[in-house]
Amino acid sequence: MPPADPPRVSVIIPAYNSMPELTRCVTSAMEQTLGLDMIEIIAVDDGSTDGTGAELDRLGRSCPALRVVHQTNSGGAGGPRNTGLDIARGDYVFFLDSDDYLGPDALRRMVAMADENGTDVVLGKMVSVDGRAVPTAVFQHNQPRTDVFSSHAYRTLGCWKLFRRSLIERLHLRFPPYRNCEDKPFTAAAYLNADGVSVVADYDCYYVRNRQNGNNLTRTAAALSHRLDGTRLCFETVARYVEPGPRQDRIMRRHVEWELCGPLRALLPQESEQEARERFFPEFRRWALSYVTEGVFQQISPPDRLLIHLLRTDRYDDLMAVARCAKEDAGRGYLVDKGRVYWCHPFFRDPAKAVPDDCFDATDRLPVHTELAEAAWQGDGGVLRLAGHAYIEHVATVDPGTQLVLRPRGFPHPGIRRPVTVRTVRNLPGEGSHDKAGFSVAVDLGTAAGGDPLDPGVWEFFLDVRTQGVSRTVRLRRPCGDARDARTSPAQRVVAGGSRHQHTVVRPFFGPDDTLSLDVRPDRNQLSQTCHVTSTVWDVSARGHLIVSGFLTGQARPAPGAITLCAEAASGSVHEVPLHCSADGNGTGFTARLPVRTLPPGRWTITLHANETKETADVPDLGGLTGTHWFRPSRLGRPYYAKPLPPGRRQALVLRVAPVRLATALRRRLDPRGWARGRWGRRG
Known part of the structure; x- marks a missing residue:
């Protein structure tokens, strides 16, 4: 009988002929600092023939948290992942490929980020072990709460992320039975329905590597025939969950560039003439006509625009000629004409080809070096x-x-x-x-x-x-x-x-x-001149605590308690905590930790106060601080939240503290249509 309390995380590992990389993969999950009492590891042997099953059984005998499932081969990673999902009990699910492994503190950090910010998907920083490509743009800095429309998160659609399991079950998400691109529609659907996305960028969470025997699915199932179904489902998923308009265009652009134009240019010329003309070209053309709006068309690069134009106009022979010469034509240079910059492709202003200049306009796509x-x-x-x-x-x-x-x-x-x-x-x-x-x-x-x-x-x-x-x-x-x-x-x-x-x-x-x-503020007093706030963030290790950091200049380190961080209500009520100071390169650095969760409901202005001179300085609204929520045991476990209000003329950080309206929150969680109207309806 399973224990009464579910684990925090279910780690699902699909495994097929995964030796010798499998051992490090599984042990990296077993050695997580989150603790085995908080983790269940579900390893699914998908009909392996190289000793993978025996190695999993050996590891399982020494680790009660590891559950091993053996099944006949399903032909891809989606099948064993679905098997794991069917028996997972954790609050969160993390998909760990058997080629890869986790940093020791990865799950603890990702769970803390999700708990603190109430987000449904958490991306942990990815690291390449042997040159395998990994996304980098989204991992430039921590992002406690964001979404796919205001970050680079959608650029990475691999499923190696932390997902809230209730989101997966609410959407009835499972992986389709494809050998390639099976994880992209799954992750896309989760992203587009998630109540927030978090990014852990200050710790190496997930290490990716190629197998020694070179049989990664991304290599052995790389042909167009393996990608077609997954790509079609990607487009259909976006069309299903995002209303037409600029937001849908932003998401579709990723699939047009990576799943349509990229494979068309690199893989279509490798297919037989019959397959390319009769099977793949009509499908690519249908996607171009159905999903590449004018908004998407203007965002993509000239080489991609040219391909889309030839697809739309049903010019198979010209398309194949362009695809076969793509590398050679990429370096043909540019022409400046009347304030616009054009790619000098052989089709450019060729009367016989009659391709519009717009297809070659690179003005808004050229890199600007500063x-x-x-x-x-x-x-x-x-x-x-x-x-x-x-x-x-x-x-x-x-x-x-x-x-x-x-x-x-x-x-x-x-x-x-x-x-x-x-x-x-x-x-x-x-x-x-x-x-x-x-x-x-x-x-x-x-x-x-x-x-x-x-x-x-x-x-x-x-x-x-x-x-x-x-x-x-x-x-x-x-x-x-x-x-x-x-x-x-x-x-x-x-x-x-x-x-x-x-x-x-x-x-x-x-x-x-x-x-x-x-940051421009009125000069109120000396304290505002010497106290520099550089960061306002929520403490990821203790929900409902605000950490304010910065440095002091022009004075020696203040005596303990001389300067305090205050939360001031309109009623005159004040809650304050001392600054903790230490010398650093900028002068005297300080950090203060304000327990916002103890504040009564209301609007609270965050300030700094010098007790000796009675001077006060606003903590500025630096932007980027999101809302947070917590439960108050003293109020029968009722959830409360704090969120920054739009800065007024003072440009000070003002927080609203209030109880969550349970009826509204429950309705949005339980009613998908109400959820769409209440949350996703704002996307338009």
Whole structure:
């Protein structure tokens, strides 16, 4: 009889002729810091003939948490995964391929992230052991709560993730019986119905590797015949769960690029003439006509646009010619004409081919290379000096008209523009001459807004890179991997006011994606000048606790209790905790941990308070903080939540603490139609 309490995680391992990699795979699950009392491991031997079954039995004899199932071969990984799902009891499910293995602390971190943020899917950072490709864009920084429309999560559709099991069962999700692409529709459906996605990027969670014998399914089942059914189901899944419009276009783009155009270009020429013309071409054409909207068409690259145009217009012979010469034609260069950049493919402006110029327009797809080499205050006033280089790949930098643009975050604004001074730089990588791509600009933040300082809020820096009539606007960022020190992060400074404003406190900072921004606040007192908040996050190890971090400058380390982190209610009620300080490279670093879960319901403004001088400084709303929830045993286990409110004129962090409305939450959980109306209906 199974124990009364279900495990937190069911680890499902499909195994077919998986020796010798299998042993490390299974033991990595057995050695998780989450503890075997919190884990069940379900290993399914799918008719192996190489000793895999015997090795699983041996491991199972020494580990009560390991359950071994033997079955006849199903032909793919989906069958044994479904067998595991049918008997899984955990709150969460993690699919671990028998080639791969887990980092020791992976499951504990992912479960904590899901628990803290109430998310249904958690991605753990993936690491390549032997050169096998892994996604990287989504793992640039931790993301406590996001979704597939505002992150790179949808770029990885492998099922090696933590899924809330109730989501899987609510959707009746199982893997289709395909040899390849069987996991993509499963993960896509989970993503598109998930109540939030989390990303653990600060720990190596999942190690992928190729088998020594080279019989990975991705290699042995790589032909179009193995991919066709899974690809068709991917398109159908997106169409089922996402209403037509920009959001659907964003998701469809991934499948058009990776599951349609990629295999068409790489695999279709390898098929027999009869199979290519009579079986695969009609199917690809149907997908192009059904799922590639104008919104998707404009987002994809010129090589993909050309393929889609030839599919739509039923030009099989031209399509095959383009696919066979894809590598050669990729390097044919570009033409600048009337402010647009065109790919010089042989079909471009060939009257016999009659392909529209739009299919070759690469203007919005060309990489823009930027590097911020200098960000520093100039003199003692409010002039911020920026210098670096910026250029558009494949477009020679001739008579550049690049401009710096400042835009406030969160609401429409035309932006404040400043021309830059051209500097000569040498030996920049990329095609074309870019000796004039260097720039420098000095921005007087005391007069930037029509003679006055910038309004309070967070302002973001952009570069409008212009040359030969071509214009591309991108965020200004420092080089990847650059040290986060005073050289690139100038200290905050009080900027003298103009006719409409008092002095303001301006703090330049770099976000998690290394983009430069300004935090602008009224100069209220000395504390706001010396106390720099750099991070506000929820504690992943203790639900309902807010961690505020930063550093103090211009003073020695304060005495214990001299500065406190406070939550202030409109009624005047105050809850406070001390700052814990220690010396670091910026001066005196501090961290404070506020138990928000103990606060009564209401609106709470988060501030810092100097007890000796009675000065108060707002903790700024830095953006990115999501909501969280917890259960209060003293209230019969009723769930409560805290979430940041939109920043007001003060730009302070304000939290709303309130009980969850149980009827609404239960209705959304139990009624799929109500769930769609209440949650997914907002996507349009």
